[in-house]
Amino acid sequence: MMDKLIITAALTGAEVIREQNPNLPVTPAEIAEAAYRCYEAGASIVHVHVHNEDETPTQSAAVFSETIGLIKEKCNIIIIQVSTGGAVGMTAEERLQPVYLKPEMATLSTGSVNFGDDVFLNPPAYMEEFAKVMQKQGIKPEIEVFDAGMINNALQLVKKGLLSEPLHFDFVMGVPGGIPGTLKNLLHLAESIPSGSTWTVAGMGRTELPLGTAAIIMGGHVRVGFEDNIYYEKGVLAESNAQLVERIVCVAGIHSRPVASPDEARRILSLA
Ligand code: KMH
Ligand code: ZN
Secondary structure (H helix, E strand, C coil), rough: CCCCCCCEEECCCCCCCCCCCCCCCCCCHHHHHHHHHHHHHHEEEEEEEEECCCCCECCHHHHHHHHHHHHHHCCCCCCCECCCCCCCCCHHHHHHHHHHHHHEEEEECCCCCCCEEEEEEECHHHHHHHHCCCCCCCCCEEEEEEECCHHHHHHHHCCCCCCEEEECEEEECCCCCCCCCCHHHHHHHHCCCCCCCCEEECCCEEHHHHHHHHHHHHCCCCEEEECCCCCCCCCECCCCCHHHHHHHHHHHCCCCCCCCCCCHHHCCCCCC
16 A cells, blocks of 8 residues: 655756746745645655855855745744755855754765766765764754665665664656656656655656656655756646646545645654
């Protein structure tokens, strides 16, 4: 029997700007409104990145704190997952700032990967430090897997006592430089994690819908949103993050997979 489907809304990302899609939420108030609309549409987790006023990405504790406060004012129930990936080129200290605000979840990338023309650096020292801080703060990490070897890196952290099972993975597929977003690769990743783990898939661009559909059928979970994909269909920009959530809820319905509420997601993910 499959768990109910956990939908994560990745509302905005470090690499996306309003010029690419005018419906992108940028300010803390816009991000909070988008989170609420995604919750209403069926999301139980919001993955949060924030921006400066000039739209550049930031990991500033002040901006995160304002944004999280506004999300909670609008929607106290949704699970907040902060990004510790931030943007390429940020230091570990910069990236870790939102973790000290004690959100329920935070991302933990377990390996370095080429990222377009850049490199997203996650050497062992970063992974260990990030995992330690999350463990100390009682935050559930979502292990971000941009390529297959990153699963093994996460298992090394388990061996070192820095991560505890059950693990929760996010297969981030289709980043230029990372694992391509094919069904064969998704099957391989899903079969490579320890039994008892949970997983979600974030397919970049046009892979978002087919990989999300596969995850629904396979018993995984799904992430959608403007961080990963700004289009509704080829050449048509999405109107909102909520529109992308609504579509995946519809696909889940077609496949008779009920959608989890935030509290059901907390149980499925063994959140404290
Ligand atoms: N912006 C990417 C370099 C995460 O949120 O944890 C990293 C990223 C991953 O977005
Ligand atoms: Zn992110």
